[in-house]
Amino acid sequence: MKFSSLSTIKSVLAAGLLVSAAFAQAQSANGVFRVSAIPDESPTELQRKFKPLGDYLEKKIGMKVEFTPVTDYAASVEALINKKVDMVWFGGFTFVQAKERSKNQVTPLVQRAEDEKFRSVFITTQKDINKLEDLKGHTFTFGSESSTSGHLMPRSFMLAAKINPDTDLKRIAFSGQHDSTVAAVAGGKVDAGALNISVWEKLVAEKKVDPAVVRVFYTTPGYYDYNWSVRTDMNADLKKKLTDAFLALDPKNPQDKVIMDLQRASKFIPTRAENYTAIEAAAQNAGLLKK
Structure with missing residues (x-):
């Protein structure tokens, strides 16, 4: 009798676990x-x-x-x-x-x-900016502070060119977004900026920026992004x-x-x-x- 009761309890518990598992799976699916x-x-x-x-x-x-x-x-x-x-x-x-x-x-x-080989572009409207070293004394905008292609890697390549953004530039800003960087440069708010090459190419293709006015003067080597x-x-x-x-x-x-x-x-x-x-x-x- 006790054995039978114990078997019944085990069966009920097992069934309960199966129902719970099925319910959890249904919750996940839904x-x-x-x-x-x-x-x-x-x-x-x-x-x-x-x-x-x-x-x-x-x-x-x-x-x-x-x-x-x-x-x-x-x-x-x-x-x-x-x-x-x-x-x-x-x-x-x-x-x-x-x-x-x-x-x-x-x-x-x-x-x-x-x-695998992503890149950043540096853009400007200024005729006297043609290489990274020319940025000295100019105003500049990155994208977001946490952006790989809009801040970290551009800063890294600037430092490699012996340009310290914090001391060698007249002023630096953070636009927050790649398209905002283009708008800031095109609108004359800053002399130059850096952004994701993919967004740049998209804006050019959509004719939202004139590459004859806002031009790329430096493209970085590739990196993982x-x-x-x-x-x-x-x-x-x-x-x-x-x-x-x-x-x-x-x-x-x-x-x-x-x-x-x-x-x-x-x-x-x-x-x-x-x-x-x-x-x-x-x-x-x-x-x-x-x-």
Whole structure:
């Protein structure tokens, strides 16, 4: 009798665990996957770029995908670490910051092929500025303080050319966004600025800037930059689904091409944290990485 009762209790408990597991799985399946991005362009532009990708990811991972804008670069780091969002489009420097802040609990999944050798451009309207050394005594704007392509790497290359932005320039500013940097230079608010080459080429293609008036006078060598990152403790199956979804995008497919054109990607490739050691070293050398 006791044996029978014990068996019944075990059966009930086992059934309960199965129901709980099924319920948790249902909750996950019916949950919302939250995505964000560093605000290197205007919020409306980021939303526009993400919409087709979000719709695509919904089908691939079986969850509702929502884009959650953040106010600044630092907020994107905190949002991922504090589980306010599940995946973030980071620049190389913000990834390094997130990795540092989380004690290595952030994993980069994929990057665009273009991000293996990303570049920054320096722009000006001034006839007497033709190389980095000519910036001495001029006014200048970076993008966001936490931007890889709009601040960290431009600063690094300036220092390599023996130009210290803090002491050799008349004044430096931070526009906050790449397109705002172009607007500041074009509008005469500063003599020169540095930004992401991808945004520059997009603005030129869309005829939002006249390259005959605002011209590129220096293009940096290539470096690793943007990636899509998640928390390291994310479910392994979901990580794989996300990675596979990005890697499956094919520009020969018209629907995929729309997504990739908006992301300014020829294809997505796997990436790893080790790819960003040079960014981390540059940040430390420039005194920009706070531990």
